[in-house]
Amino acid sequence: xxxxxxxxxxxxxxxxELVLADIDLSVPEHSVTVLIGASGxxxxxxxxxxxxxxxxxxxxxxxxxxxxxxxGVDADVVRRRIGTVFQQFNLFPHLSVIDNITLAPRVxxxxxxxxxxxxxxxxxDRFGLAQKADGFPDRxxxxxxxxxxxxxxxxxxxxxxxxxxxxxxxxPVLVAEVLSLVAELRADGMTxxxxxxxxxxxxxxxxxxxxxxHGVLREIGAPERVLDSPETRELKDFLTSVREAGRx
Amino acid sequence: MxxxxxxxxxxxxxxxxxxxxxxxxxRRSTYSAAISTLVVSLILIVAVTSAPGWPRVQTSFFSWExxxxxxxxxxxxxxxxxxxxxxxxxxxxxxxxxLALARTSKSPVLFPLRALAAGYTDLFRGLPLLLVxxxxxxxxxxxxxxxxxxxxxxxxxxxxxxxxxxxxxEVLRAGIESVHPTQRMAARxxxxxxxxxxxHVILPQAIRRVIPPLLNDLVSLQKDSGLISVLGAMDAIxxxxxxxxxxxxxxxxxxxxxxxxxxxxxxxRVTDAIAARLERERTIGGAQ
Numbered sequence: 311x312x313x314x315x316x317x318x319x320x321x322x323x324x325x326x327e328l329v330l331a332d333i334d335l336s337v338p339e340h341s342v343t344v345l346i347g348a349s350g351x352x353x354x355x356x357x358x359x360x361x362x363x364x365x366x367x368x369x370x371x372x373x374x375x376x377x378x379x380x381x382g383v384d385a386d387v388v389r390r391r392i393g394t395v396f397q398q399f400n401l402f403p404h405l406s407v408i409d410n411i412t413l414a415p416r417v418x419x420x421x422x423x424x425x426x427x428x429x430x431x432x433x434x435d436r437f438g439l440a441q442k443a444d445g446f447p448d449r450x451x452x453x454x455x456x457x458x459x460x461x462x463x464x465x466x467x468x469x470x471x472x473x474x475x476x477x478x479x480x481x482p483v484l485v486a487e488v489l490s491l492v493a494e495l496r497a498d499g500m501t502x503x504x505x506x507x508x509x510x511x512x513x514x515x516x517x518x519x520x521x522x523x524h525g526v527l528r529e530i531g532a533p534e535r536v537l538d539s540p541e542t543r544e545l546k547d548f549l550t551s552v553r554e555a556g557r558x
Numbered sequence: 559m560x561x562x563x564x565x566x567x568x569x570x571x572x573x574x575x576x577x578x579x580x581x582x583x584x585r586r587s588t589y590s591a592a593i594s595t596l597v598v599s600l601i602l603i604v605a606v607t608s609a610p611g612w613p614r615v616q617t618s619f620f621s622w623e624x625x626x627x628x629x630x631x632x633x634x635x636x637x638x639x640x641x642x643x644x645x646x647x648x649x650x651x652x653x654x655x656x657l658a659l660a661r662t663s664k665s666p667v668l669f670p671l672r673a674l675a676a677g678y679t680d681l682f683r684g685l686p687l688l689l690v691x692x693x694x695x696x697x698x699x700x701x702x703x704x705x706x707x708x709x710x711x712x713x714x715x716x717x718x719x720x721x722x723x724x725x726x727x728e729v730l731r732a733g734i735e736s737v738h739p740t741q742r743m744a745a746r747x748x749x750x751x752x753x754x755x756x757x758h759v760i761l762p763q764a765i766r767r768v769i770p771p772l773l774n775d776l777v778s779l780q781k782d783s784g785l786i787s788v789l790g791a792m793d794a795i796x797x798x799x800x801x802x803x804x805x806x807x808x809x810x811x812x813x814x815x816x817x818x819x820x821x822x823x824x825x826x827r828v829t830d831a832i833a834a835r836l837e838r839e840r841t842i843g844g845a846q
Contacts, residue, residue, distance in 0.1 A: 361747055363743060363746065363747060385746075386746075386749055386750075386751050387749075389746065389747055389748065389749040390749035392747075394744075394747040394748075396740065396743075396744065396747075398740060400740045400741060400743065400744035401744075402741065402744070402745075402759055402763075403763065404762045404763050404766065413748070413750075413758060414748040414749055414750065417750060417754050417758055418748065418749040418750055418754070419749075462748070463747075463748075466748070466749070
């Protein structure tokens with residue numbers, strides 16, 4: 311089994327505050343890793359360290375066997391191989407939906423306008439967004455915007471897709487359409503690392519679930535193991551509070 | 559506002575009553591605006607024309623004869639103002655963009671450039687334009703440098719460029735800084751380089767947002783192009799001055815003033831229209 315991503319003793323602080331403490335993680339090809347944990351537990355920072363939007367203080371990050379945390383690695387080249395989707399979509403408001411999707415293929419990967427457009431239309435068509443192609447992002451619903459953002463991230467056929475709380479800004483009805491898109495990508499064999507608060511979704515799509523608490527990866531394993539028989543008090547407390555919040 | 563076709567909708571009496579009342583109110587405010595405008599204009603006309611000095615002012619500022627006589631020379635001068643405006647605005651936009659990019663760059667290597675750019679904007683936003691024109695126009699020829707043109711139009715235009723570049727750079731800088739940092743982050747995460755991010759993501763949004771203030775600066779530059787007349791450049795104001803000096807009649811100044819206003823009106827209308835369109839787009843789209 312090929313390993314797409316490996317983190318070794320990754321450590322990161324913001325000033326005095328330690329946000330990631332010696333994280334070890336291995337992500338095999340075609341697998342989905344879900345990170346859970348309270349807000350501020352370090353999930354987003356971990357994702358940002360993987361696509362080099364943050365520099366790590368210590369440890370190593372390997373992508374396809376290459377140490378991308380080494381000195382002299384061109385972050386732009388690394389990011390061409392990693393797709394990222396953010397909580398707030400961050401679509402480009404001055405570009406139409408299709409131009410949002412074709413921007414990176416055209417500008418970064420040198421694909422010609424026409425093939426880039428054809429490929430983007432195929433993606434939009436597959437996910438029921440074809441009639442929105444020439445509209446602008448601010449005319450779409452939140453769920454549609456986030457689906458476009460995901461298509462934008464996979465338009466360059468990345469080796470790895472990072473999803474950072476992609477449903478946290480959406481209302482429950484819209485969450486479902488975004489999650490079903492992610493489930494389809496999983497069926498395609500996309501390797502993903504997902505930070506989320508959706509426990510039911512984590513259980514359905516994850517090959518492994520990791521629980522982050524104050525920057526420490528406290529538990530990691532198969533979803534049933536981690537979600538049904540937590541070993542640490544912190545994870546038990548966390549799951550209890552999530553369950554109670556769900557009941558309200 | 560979309561009413562489904564096919565449904566049998568009849569407006570309620572309340573709606574009809576409301577709409578009639580609104581129409582009546584709108585009509586009433588139009589009438590009162592027209593009447594008050596008329597009254598104010600009448601009062602002004604009577605006040606000015608009944609002033610003891612009016613007949614003299616009328617002959618020396620509003621003489622039809624002198625207006626017709628001076629018009630060709632002034633129009634010829636105005637053509638110089640227009641050419642200066644066109645050349646300067648293109649150069650100012652380019653230099654202003656470079657200056658704004660230098661000031662917004664975060665790279666430590668560019669620190670000296672950033673400091674220099676900050677000093678430049680401080681200096682030329684502080685110096686009165688007239689002073690810059692006089693210093694350049696009178697000082698540079700005094701240096702007797704080889705290869706530097708002593709042409710007054712060139713030196714006057716140079717002063718306009720130096721001063722307005724500082725203003726335009728600040729406007730563009732504000733635009734660049736108004737683009738949310740997450741836009742840059744999203745572009746970088748897609749693998750776009752620093753420069754590609756600027757070109758495809760940051761600048762298109764930044765410039766769109768500052769089009770109204772930029773056009774405002776253009777209108778202002780159009781008027782200030784008249785200041786190069788102090789160096790002796792044969793622009794519209796200089797032309798008016800010459801005719802006035804010969805005839806001791808001030809009508810040519812009024813003619814030049816009217817022409818400048820006529821030139822700026824279309825520009826300000828375009829500015830307003832663009833600003834209104836951008837505002838409409840924003841309200842339809844909703845802020846993101």
